[in-house]
Amino acid sequence: MANKQAILGSGARFSGKISNAKSIEINGYVEADLTTEKVTIGSTGKFLGSVQSDLVVIAGEYEGKMQADSVWLTETSRISGEVHYKSLQMDRGAALNCRVVHNWNENEVKLEDETSQIQEDNPDEKPIKK
């Protein structure tokens, strides 16, 4: 097949569960929860449900809770719900009616806590080894 990427055509409607996706393009209507590496919602696409993805590109309509590393909302995008992101790009014309949360700090703090715990543990171990 010439087409390796998963794609939902503009006339198609899907409701249900999508799992194990790597990269998916949605040009139709989808009601689902989606976990993937990359998702594109085309200008004719509409997605309802939660999305967890490394990269999200939206040119169509989205409603739900999104958690993504990189989010690109193009000029034709319409978003409602909640967007959690690490980096966000928005084009002039994008319509947002949602809560937007920049969440990279949370992970950074957690990482710092873990490393500081390891550093604290080490001095205790060293005397035992000696």
Add this chain to the structure above:
Amino acid sequence: MSEITYISEELVMEGNLDAAGSSVVVAGRFKGELRAKDVLLEANSIFDGNLIADKVTLGGLVKGEVAANILNVASSAKVEGNLKTNALSIDLGAEVSGSISRIS
């Protein structure tokens, strides 16, 4: 404007897909109800459920009910279920078990 829907190899979709008027190609897994104009289930695909389309080619593992005006069962197919069709061809090597009837 109608565009192909492609369910790629790694993808698992469970639910209801209505792609009326357009084509659907399944290379991964699909469970549930699928409606389209043309459907191709590729050699390593797994389908479980109801399939309703005008023209269908079965190439993978199929369980359930298939209703198609024109139906081709490819040699790689393993089919278990009911086939309803008006024009049927089965390639040499295909494994088919179940019932075959015309669409009344």
